[in-house]
Amino acid sequence: MLKAHLTRDDAEQYILGALAPEKAAALEAHTVECEPCARLLQEEALLEEQAHEVAATFAPREHRVLRPAAWGGRRVAAGAMSALLAAAASLALVVHRGGTPPPTSLPPSAHASAGPVVEFDEGAEVPQVVMVACPDLATEAECTQSAVARGLLVLSPGGVAEVPRYEGHSGFPAGALPSGPASL
Amino acid sequence: MSAAVQDLRMTAVRVREETEESAAAPRREDELLAKRALAGERAAWDALIARHDRRVMVSLLAKGVRADRARELVQETWARLIQQQQRGLLTELRLPNLALTQAAFLAADDARRTRRESLSGSVEELAERQHPVDPAASAEKRLLSEEQLSRAHEALAQMSPSARNVFLLACDGQELPHAEVAVRVGLSTQRVRQILCEVRKRLRAALEEETHA
Numbered sequence: 251m252l253k254a255h256l257t258r259d260d261a262e263q264y265i266l267g268a269l270a271p272e273k274a275a276a277l278e279a280h281t282v283e284c285e286p287c288a289r290l291l292q293e294e295a296l297l298e299e300q301a302h303e304v305a306a307t308f309a310p311r312e313h314r315v316l317r318p319a320a321w322g323g324r325r326v327a328a329g330a331m332s333a334l335l336a337a338a339a340s341l342a343l344v345v346h347r348g349g350t351p352p353p354t355s356l357p358p359s360a361h362a363s364a365g366p367v368v369e370f371d372e373g374a375e376v377p378q379v380v381m382v383a384c385p386d387l388a389t390e391a392e393c394t395q396s397a398v399a400r401g402l403l404v405l406s407p408g409g410v411a412e413v414p415r416y417e418g419h420s421g422f423p424a425g426a427l428p429s430g431p432a433s434l
Numbered sequence: 435m436s437a438a439v440q441d442l443r444m445t446a447v448r449v450r451e452e453t454e455e456s457a458a459a460p461r462r463e464d465e466l467l468a469k470r471a472l473a474g475e476r477a478a479w480d481a482l483i484a485r486h487d488r489r490v491m492v493s494l495l496a497k498g499v500r501a502d503r504a505r506e507l508v509q510e511t512w513a514r515l516i517q518q519q520q521r522g523l524l525t526e527l528r529l530p531n532l533a534l535t536q537a538a539f540l541a542a543d544d545a546r547r548t549r550r551e552s553l554s555g556s557v558e559e560l561a562e563r564q565h566p567v568d569p570a571a572s573a574e575k576r577l578l579s580e581e582q583l584s585r586a587h588e589a590l591a592q593m594s595p596s597a598r599n600v601f602l603l604a605c606d607g608q609e610l611p612h613a614e615v616a617v618r619v620g621l622s623t624q625r626v627r628q629i630l631c632e633v634r635k636r637l638r639a640a641l642e643e644e645t646h647a
């Protein structure tokens with residue numbers, strides 16, 4: 251036998267298509283002559299096929315989506331939305347009714363409104379959260395800054411004249427929000 | 435609202451739009467390629483083959499087909515699909531699924547023939563692994579039990595969002611090249627592959643749990 255046996259890493263790199271063509275060809279040739287290495291390659295190939303099955307059947311099970319009710323009419327294609335969800339980072343979005351002040355200072359007008367303060371809490375104990383973000387008129391600035399600082403995506407209401415309201419969706423802790431859309 | 439915040443908001447909204455577009459773009463590109471291939475354009479076939487070849491090869495290796503035979507079957511797979519297109523037998527071209535199904539069919543056919551030949555003694559006895567595949571197997575066959583799937587999903591849910599995102603982009607069935615995944619998530623191709631190796635490690639552990647239980 252001309253070449254050394256495969257390591258698992260070699261096999262994995264081959265499966266991922268990371269090897270140069272000559273190296274990939276040499277690896278294939280080796281497995282034709284070497285039964286243990288052929289089995290190793292088969293294992294890695296099988297794992298790759300299984301990984302595709304896992305990916306194809308994976309759907310984030312718990313979303314936390316907070317959005318102003320005023321966005322209700324806005325249409326987002328299902329495909330685009332799932333791409334957004336996949337792209338969004340994990341975080342918890344906690345809404346306090348006039349509660350804890352946000353970590354960074356808000357414009358005075360935002361505090362004066364006594365509206366909800368939106369803050370992010372990246373606590374690890376929360377279930378997986380995929381979030382398409384937050385703003386209302388009073389907290390939009392803070393929310394947007396926080397989100398952008400974390401590389402998140404922010405959906406802003408199109409028209410500033412609309413009265414924004416929040417509604418909670420799946421996964422939000424019971425009692426954290428009034429049931430259904432609530433006027434602020 | 436201050437000008438700076440206004441800018442931020444604009445940035446955020448623009449980022450969102452770009453994300454939607456970039457998610458849709460490869461799909462549109464694929465559809466366009468498939469259309470051109472269905473019209474018989476050779477360059478379009480070449481591009482599709484370049485993108486999906488590796489997955490078809492891996493699917494055969496996973497069934498235990500020997501690497502040299504797998505190479506031949508992959509070539510045969512594409513030759514048959516092109517032939518079907520030229521005869522006007524293909525009305526749509528869903529890749530990689532169509533190629534995976536064709537390859538699985540060829541492998542099964544191969545296995546039947548090998549078995550027949552070895553029964554009649556016309557070729558020497560082959561090792562079990564060289565019998566490529568059970569004839570009943572198809573590309574649609576599930577590889578994992580519900581329990582394994584839920585373990586794997588659990589493991590996936592516990593990974594960092596960026597690792598999960600890389601994995602889902604790379605393995606969503608579109609066969610997005612790793613270099614393209616890298617561009618989309620703002621990492622190097624090498625880092626993307628490192629992440630994929632880490633994810634594979636966790637998945638392997640999650641899938642093996644059942645066997646030892």
Ligand SMILES: [Zn+2]
Binds near residue numbers: 254256286288
């Ligand atoms: Zn070896």
